[in-house]
Amino acid sequence: MLLNKKMISLTVDGKKIQIEEGATILEACEKAGSRVPTLCYDKRLLPYGACRLCIVEVEGSRAKFTTSCSTPAEEGMVVNTTSDDIIQRRKTILQLILLNHPLDCLICDKAGECKLQDLVYEYSVVDNPFRSRWQYIEFHIDHVSPFIERNTNRCILCGRCVRICDELTGTCEVSFIRRGIKTDIGTDFNRPLNCEFCGQCISTCPTGALSSKLFKYKARVWELKDTASICSYCSHGCTVIISSMENTVKRIEGDVDIGINEGNLCARGRFGFGYIHSEERLNTPLIKDRDIYRKVSWEEAIDFVVSRLKGIKENYGPDSIAGLASARLTNEELYLFQKFMRVGIGTNNIDHSLGYNGLLKGLKESFGLPSATNSIHEIRKSDVIFLIGTDPTASIPLIKQGINLALKRNNAKLLIANPFDIKLTKQAKVSVVYRPGTEVALLNAIAWVIINKKLMDESFISSSTLGFDDFSKHISKYTPEYAQEITGIDKEAIIELARLYATAKSATILVGSNLIYDDEKLAKQSANLALLTGNIGRENAGVCILLEKNNSQGALDMGVLPNFLPGYQNLTEPVIREKFEKLWGRPLPRNEGMNTELIFSQIEKDKIKALYILGEDVVRSYPGSYKIEELLSKVDLLVIHSLFMTETAKSAHVILPCASFAEKDGTYTSIERRVQLAKRAIEPVGQAKPDWEIISLVSSQLGYEMNYPTPKEIMEEITTAVPIYREISYEKLSPSGIQWPYRTKSNAQTEYLYADGFGENKAKFIPVEFEKLSELEKQNIEYPFILIPYNLFLHSGTLSTYVKELNDVAGESFILLNHKEADKLELEEEAEVIVRSRYNQIKTRLKLSWDVPLGVVLIPIHYKDGSQALLPPFYSEPKHRLCPVRIDKYEK
Numbered sequence: 001m002l003l004n005k006k007m008i009s010l011t012v013d014g015k016k017i018q019i020e021e022g023a024t025i026l027e028a029c030e031k032a033g034s035r036v037p038t039l040c041y042d043k044r045l046l047p048y049g050a051c052r053l054c055i056v057e058v059e060g061s062r063a064k065f066t067t068s069c070s071t072p073a074e075e076g077m078v079v080n081t082t083s084d085d086i087i088q089r090r091k092t093i094l095q096l097i098l099l100n101h102p103l104d105c106l107i108c109d110k111a112g113e114c115k116l117q118d119l120v121y122e123y124s125v126v127d128n129p130f131r132s133r134w135q136y137i138e139f140h141i142d143h144v145s146p147f148i149e150r151n152t153n154r155c156i157l158c159g160r161c162v163r164i165c166d167e168l169t170g171t172c173e174v175s176f177i178r179r180g181i182k183t184d185i186g187t188d189f190n191r192p193l194n195c196e197f198c199g200q201c202i203s204t205c206p207t208g209a210l211s212s213k214l215f216k217y218k219a220r221v222w223e224l225k226d227t228a229s230i231c232s233y234c235s236h237g238c239t240v241i242i243s244s245m246e247n248t249v250k251r252i253e254g255d256v257d258i259g260i261n262e263g264n265l266c267a268r269g270r271f272g273f274g275y276i277h278s279e280e281r282l283n284t285p286l287i288k289d290r291d292i293y294r295k296v297s298w299e300e301a302i303d304f305v306v307s308r309l310k311g312i313k314e315n316y317g318p319d320s321i322a323g324l325a326s327a328r329l330t331n332e333e334l335y336l337f338q339k340f341m342r343v344g345i346g347t348n349n350i351d352h353s354l355g356y357n358g359l360l361k362g363l364k365e366s367f368g369l370p371s372a373t374n375s376i377h378e379i380r381k382s383d384v385i386f387l388i389g390t391d392p393t394a395s396i397p398l399i400k401q402g403i404n405l406a407l408k409r410n411n412a413k414l415l416i417a418n419p420f421d422i423k424l425t426k427q428a429k430v431s432v433v434y435r436p437g438t439e440v441a442l443l444n445a446i447a448w449v450i451i452n453k454k455l456m457d458e459s460f461i462s463s464s465t466l467g468f469d470d471f472s473k474h475i476s477k478y479t480p481e482y483a484q485e486i487t488g489i490d491k492e493a494i495i496e497l498a499r500l501y502a503t504a505k506s507a508t509i510l511v512g513s514n515l516i517y518d519d520e521k522l523a524k525q526s527a528n529l530a531l532l533t534g535n536i537g538r539e540n541a542g543v544c545i546l547l548e549k550n551n552s553q554g555a556l557d558m559g560v561l562p563n564f565l566p567g568y569q570n571l572t573e574p575v576i577r578e579k580f581e582k583l584w585g586r587p588l589p590r591n592e593g594m595n596t597e598l599i600f601s602q603i604e605k606d607k608i609k610a611l612y613i614l615g616e617d618v619v620r621s622y623p624g625s626y627k628i629e630e631l632l633s634k635v636d637l638l639v640i641h642s643l644f645m646t647e648t649a650k651s652a653h654v655i656l657p658c659a660s661f662a663e664k665d666g667t668y669t670s671i672e673r674r675v676q677l678a679k680r681a682i683e684p685v686g687q688a689k690p691d692w693e694i695i696s697l698v699s700s701q702l703g704y705e706m707n708y709p710t711p712k713e714i715m716e717e718i719t720t721a722v723p724i725y726r727e728i729s730y731e732k733l734s735p736s737g738i739q740w741p742y743r744t745k746s747n748a749q750t751e752y753l754y755a756d757g758f759g760e761n762k763a764k765f766i767p768v769e770f771e772k773l774s775e776l777e778k779q780n781i782e783y784p785f786i787l788i789p790y791n792l793f794l795h796s797g798t799l800s801t802y803v804k805e806l807n808d809v810a811g812e813s814f815i816l817l818n819h820k821e822a823d824k825l826e827l828e829e830e831a832e833v834i835v836r837s838r839y840n841q842i843k844t845r846l847k848l849s850w851d852v853p854l855g856v857v858l859i860p861i862h863y864k865d866g867s868q869a870l871l872p873p874f875y876s877e878p879k880h881r882l883c884p885v886r887i888d889k890y891e892k
């Protein structure tokens with residue numbers, strides 16, 4: 001790509017260099033190895049030129065000094081970065097900054113990494129001739145805002161916090177307030193922060209004006225050991241720098257030079273690490289004796305697990321045992337677990353975190369591979385971004401930052417289709433709110449408009465796809481008028497959505513889970529739209545899936561599935577079976593195994609006798625929690641690897657304490673197929689062990705030897721077993737990772753898929769029929785509201801609910817209702833209410849919003865009394881993620 005850009009030549013401090021046209025003088029200086037001091041510059045932000053510290057001399061220029069951060073480099077320029085004059089001016093700038101700056105480095109958490117402190121030292125600013133004429137102005141310190149302390153006495157008005165909050169997060173929570181010498185950084189009416197608490201403002205602040213309350217007086221920065229790892233929450237795969245001291249994690253930050261997140265993090269990634277040292281962490285193995293857990297040694301716990309598994313296998317056969325893993329484990333652990341289940345136990349009854357497979361399965365059928373098609377960074381360069389059934393602000397906040405950059409720097413258009421308004425709605429070109437459960441009709445109607453208005457890419461369709469004629473016939477009944485009846489969306493808005501999507505130079509679809517009833521259908525429909533318009537197999541387009549867990553993609557890649565071996569290799573193909581049997585040294589079970597839904601329905605029928613769960617809190621996270629608890633009490637053996645005594649762990653016969661992400665090495669694969677290496681920052685807490693070690697111990701004692709000294713050796717086996725991971729190794733991996741498929745020869749990772757077509761097969765149009773949800777037909781006077789499960793930006797699944805600091809802000813479930821509906825029910829904000837579905841009831845608190853449509857309520861998914869406590873059990877047919885509920889005032 002660089003080759004296409006025009007290069008210019010210039011001289012910096014006597015050194016001749018070449019740089020891309022459009023680069024700044026500062027970038028040219030960096031390239032020449034000349035260090036220029038900066039304070040208001042952050043490479044993530046647009047040039048600003050506020051502090052003037054980066055001045056340099058450009059020979060022949062009319063201005064004697066030029067700010068290098070905001071001036072473009074030009075052909076033939078001769079730049080000097082140091083002279084007595086420059087140094088004196090920089091010193092004067094620092095003296096002016098220090099006029100109203102408290103010299104409280106002794107207690108400032110930034111000391112040791114403060115840019116101002118470093119520069120004052122470097123430029124020997126020992127006196128200040130202006131001070132005698134200055135009356136010190138004291139600013140208000142905000143100790144009240146959650147997570148962030150604002151002490152603007154230390155502020156140098158560089159504007160970086162204001163710009164990052166606007167340019168990247170799009171929140172605009174802080175700005176310059178007041179004027180002249182009293183200018184300050186604050187909120188409207190200088191109230192405490194009430195924002196996304198991403199802490200991006202802290203990350204950019206060059207002084208101690210903005211700091212993390214979690215880190216206050218915890219350590220001096222030079223005492224910290226920094227380790228690069230991967231965030232344990234969502235599937236964006238942000239690189240985090242874990243700073244630890246005395247085997248304790250003290251803070252988590254980003255690094256602008258490492259990882260695809262370029263130093264950016266969200267609130268969960270930055271402030272959500274408290275669970276690592278939570279008092280609730282389990283630190284010894286536990287065995288249940290007459291309903292009471294007793295602490296046991298690892299030997300006793302492993303003996304117990306092995307003897308019980310052996311007994312069940314002998315009495316009922318291997319298929320009476322099932323395994324379920326969390327998609328938060330590393331690739332190495334997930335690979336080992338499925339291997340253990342398949343050849344250690346002898347069953348294909350293995351699956352992972354519920355709810356996201358459908359999206360990827362749908363894409364596999366349409367395009368060939370079960371993964372997002374393009375890279376996350378390409379979203380920034382898309383002309384149109386179409387969000388379907390997802391709220392990135394809550395699910396993957398860094399994707400929201402990418403969208404914000406696309407809107408601001410690329411003039412992109414944002415289209416949104418969702419069952420309620422989201423934060424990004426205000427920035428959308430077109431936003432539609434559909435009746436819950438009707439998205440299939442909407443997307444079919446968009447396809448109808450594209451076909452009937454001849455907006456499709458005919459040459460792409462004929463060269464690269466199959467099934468267009470059948471698809472076209474199928475779609476013919478989904479006119480905008482018909483879709484209007486079903487979805488409640490005005491037909492003109494449907495036509496406009498279709499027109500904007502289809503006529504974009506490049507368009508990206510982002511789809512998510514949770515809000516919809518059938519992910520697989522949605523993925524296929526998104527694929528159909530991309531195929532109709534040729535928005536696939538090229539840059540800045542495609543379909544991107546927003547998955548909840550940090551290794552959802554890896555769990556699929558590693559074959560934690562009942563029907564595929566690692567790398568999506570066919571379980572029934574003789575050549576494949578032979579390869580794995582040779583590699584693993586044992587015969588593979590022949591039949592396809594049970595998925596999560598089937599496993600639970602078979603527990604109900606007494607067919608599954610033992611369940612081995614790695615990290616997953618099924619009771620708290622899966623719809624129908626009231627029923628799941630009951631089912632777990634039915635199995636003869638429930639083994640759990642867990643960090644906490646979760647609702648699920650409470651039913652276990654044996655609990656094996658496992659290590660958190662900070663306590664182990666391993667790799668994770670993000671939603672853009674990026675395999676990233678995470679390093680261990682601290683030793684495991686108490687007696688906890690990494691899951692891969694526990695699996696190896698159990699398997700070896702059960703008779704199937706597993707001897708891996710470290711996860712590196714497991715990855716070596718993965719690269720042999722999994723073709724899409726071939727040629728990836730720990731030596732080549734870094735926290736920034738490699739995107740599969742990867743070819744060492746050309747050192748080429750794959751940024752977007754299908755650039756060379758779809759292999760031997762073409763991509764497929766797959767017709768999807770709209771079906772009315774039977775569950776929603778039960779909406780009536782008695783149950784007048786449709787419940788939609790809802791994601792909160794401070795939580796990710798249930799893991800984050802073990803973080804005290806996040807819970808201090810968002811620690812309880814609630815129900816979100818439209819103001820008008822609350823008036824009708826004569827209920828006020830914060831009222832205690834009972835919410836009932838046909839399945840269960842919860843007591844919770846009412847919150848009001850104009851963003852929730854009439855007849856709909858939202859309840860978060862993360863809490864014990866969350867939406868899953870009201871929904872029908874996840875394994876019942878047909879599948880539903882929505883159900884009607886009623887709200888009554890709680891009477892004491």
Ligand code: SF4
Nearest residue numbers: 165195197198199201
């Ligand atoms: S925490 Fe994030 S949203 Fe809040 S003020 Fe700082 S940058 Fe803005």
Ligand code: SF4
Nearest residue numbers: 155156158159161205
């Ligand atoms: S608070 Fe920090 S980032 Fe914001 S203007 Fe002041 S010094 Fe700059």
Ligand code: SF4
Nearest residue numbers: 231233234238266269
């Ligand atoms: S939760 Fe997701 S977006 Fe936030 S820091 Fe972690 S990986 Fe990044």
Ligand code: FES
Nearest residue numbers: 049051052054069
């Ligand atoms: S860094 Fe260039 S003006 Fe501040």
